[in-house]
Amino acid sequence: MAHRWQNDLTRDDVTPYGAFMNRRQLMAGMAGLGLASIAGPAAAEDLKPNAWDEITSYCNFYEFGTGKSDPAANAGQMTTSPWKVEIDGLVDRPGTYDFQDILSEMTIEERIYRFRCVEAWSMVIPWNGFELADLLNMVGVKDGAKYVAFETLLRPEEMPGVRYPTIEWPYREGLRLDEAMNPLTLMATGLYGKPLPNQNGAPLRLVVPWKYGFKSIKSIVRITLTDKEPPASWNMYSAREYGFYSNVNPTVDHPRWSQATERKIGGGLFAKRIPTLMFNGYESEVAGMYEGMDLSKYF
Amino acid sequence: MIDKVNRMLRRVPVWSVYLVGLLAPVWFLYLGMTGGLGVEPIKTLEHELGELALKMLVVGLAITPLRRYLGLNLIKFRRAIGVLAFVYVLLHLLVWLVLDVQVPSQIWADIVKRPYVTVGMAGFLLLLPLAITSNNWSVRKLGPAWRRLHKLVYPAILLGAVHYLMLVKGFQIEPLIYLAVILGLLALRLPGRRRATA
Numbered sequence: 001m002a003h004r005w006q007n008d009l010t011r012d013d014v015t016p017y018g019a020f021m022n023r024r025q026l027m028a029g030m031a032g033l034g035l036a037s038i039a040g041p042a043a044a045e046d047l048k049p050n051a052w053d054e055i056t057s058y059c060n061f062y063e064f065g066t067g068k069s070d071p072a073a074n075a076g077q078m079t080t081s082p083w084k085v086e087i088d089g090l091v092d093r094p095g096t097y098d099f100q101d102i103l104s105e106m107t108i109e110e111r112i113y114r115f116r117c118v119e120a121w122s123m124v125i126p127w128n129g130f131e132l133a134d135l136l137n138m139v140g141v142k143d144g145a146k147y148v149a150f151e152t153l154l155r156p157e158e159m160p161g162v163r164y165p166t167i168e169w170p171y172r173e174g175l176r177l178d179e180a181m182n183p184l185t186l187m188a189t190g191l192y193g194k195p196l197p198n199q200n201g202a203p204l205r206l207v208v209p210w211k212y213g214f215k216s217i218k219s220i221v222r223i224t225l226t227d228k229e230p231p232a233s234w235n236m237y238s239a240r241e242y243g244f245y246s247n248v249n250p251t252v253d254h255p256r257w258s259q260a261t262e263r264k265i266g267g268g269l270f271a272k273r274i275p276t277l278m279f280n281g282y283e284s285e286v287a288g289m290y291e292g293m294d295l296s297k298y299f
Numbered sequence: 300m301i302d303k304v305n306r307m308l309r310r311v312p313v314w315s316v317y318l319v320g321l322l323a324p325v326w327f328l329y330l331g332m333t334g335g336l337g338v339e340p341i342k343t344l345e346h347e348l349g350e351l352a353l354k355m356l357v358v359g360l361a362i363t364p365l366r367r368y369l370g371l372n373l374i375k376f377r378r379a380i381g382v383l384a385f386v387y388v389l390l391h392l393l394v395w396l397v398l399d400v401q402v403p404s405q406i407w408a409d410i411v412k413r414p415y416v417t418v419g420m421a422g423f424l425l426l427l428p429l430a431i432t433s434n435n436w437s438v439r440k441l442g443p444a445w446r447r448l449h450k451l452v453y454p455a456i457l458l459g460a461v462h463y464l465m466l467v468k469g470f471q472i473e474p475l476i477y478l479a480v481i482l483g484l485l486a487l488r489l490p491g492r493r494r495a496t497a
Contacts, residue, residue: 062469164472167469237470255413256465257409257413258409261405265339269332269341269344269398
């Protein structure tokens with residue numbers, strides 16, 4: 001890869017509070033000199049991963065029910081082995097790829113990312129996975145491709161939630177090609193070094209840390225390279241509430257609630273809200289892709 | 300059969316309904332403090348209290364039809380049920396204000412800008428005078444006006460059901476069931492029906 005993203009955030013690497021405060025003073029000083037933009041990614045002081053139980057018990061995976069604990073209760077019946085992923089559209093080597101064959105070609109690494117749900121809660125999650133760009137390069141992206149479309153498994157006999165037309169099944173999502181190729185964009189296969197639990201989107205899911213969580217589609221069975229913006233489930237359900245981009249943006253509210261703040265899961269009954277960061281704290285890595293775009297229009 | 304049930308119910312003291320009714324939120328609070336409501340107890344507590352309030356309002360709305368069509372007499376519990384429903388709505392609102400939204404400026408912004416919050420608040424405001432006048436003194440003082448005033452529970456419960464319907468993500472069944480039941484119970488009160496069964 002020409003431009004691999006270096007994971008400089010690990011559990012042992014959390015900035016000590018004192019050092020963080022010093023850095024803030026430094027940044028304040030730089031702001032005075034008009035140099036704030038070189039200050040780098042947002043503060044890493046609270047990037048303490050959520051516990052395994054928190055990440056695996058509080059999920060949105062409507063194929064298994066709309067309650068937060070429904071996926072943990074019902075997703076166990078989903079068969080994830082064997083698992084095949086159809087990769088088609090504008091690619092050099094289209095075909096049905098076995099998940100294990102994909103894995104054998106990829107390098108798995110750990111990425112500790114913030115995860116911000118559109119419902120204004122958040123977690124910090126230690127994913128394991130590989131860059132989507134590596135997979136796309138493996139199959140070869142043809143010249144005219146501009147977007148990547150994804151589809152979740154639809155298997156009614158194993159998914160009690162799809163009996164109801166909560167949204168139009170199967171679950172679909174999409175990215176612009178440059179977003180898909182961004183080094184931050186991960187195909188997750190694990191959590192805390194263990195295989196991904198079913199409720200979190202086993203065996204293969206997307207993780208786009210600067211976008212609202214629903215963009216990070218789970219249990220992927222199909223990836224299609226196209227030249228047109230692909231349909232995305234929540235956008236199809238309500239375009240005024242869920243934009244195609246859905247970048248985390250504290251200044252653009254959801255019509256039904258504010259996106260300015262969020263609550264990190266795990267703080268108990270008296271957890272304080274914390275400010276939501278632009279692009280979920282990944283502004284320096286991704287803002288360039290949206291230069292010149294009106295983010296309140298393309299929300 | 301119904302007579303037997305009515306006789307049994309006559310022996311149930313009203314204070315026991317208050318006791319059981321007030322234990323429910325205490326139990327939820329205890330669960331929330333001890334991890335029993337999952338990893339995001341604030342939203343769960345808020346939702347549970349809201350749904351409990353809606354259930355209690357439905358029970359209150361069912362009392363008259365139950366007596367009229369089945370002969371089941373629950374009238375003596377009606378005030379307790381109404382007062383408890385109001386307590387649940389109030390606690391639901393307090394959890395939203397204090398634990399969920401937290402920021403005072405955002406609370407007002409949400410009430411004005413978010414239709415589902417506006418609808419919920421309107422429902423709460425309609426219930427407020429009913430709760431205040433839910434004592435014997437007010438019943439005597441207001442006379443026939445008291446009955447008219449307490450018909451405000453009809454629009455209030457409708458607003459509650461619409462509030463629930465408006466806040467869910469996607470097409471969900473549960474709020475639609477509440478709305479259907481409430482509309483059914485209200486339809487039983489339409490003037491035409493009353494004459495037919497009088």
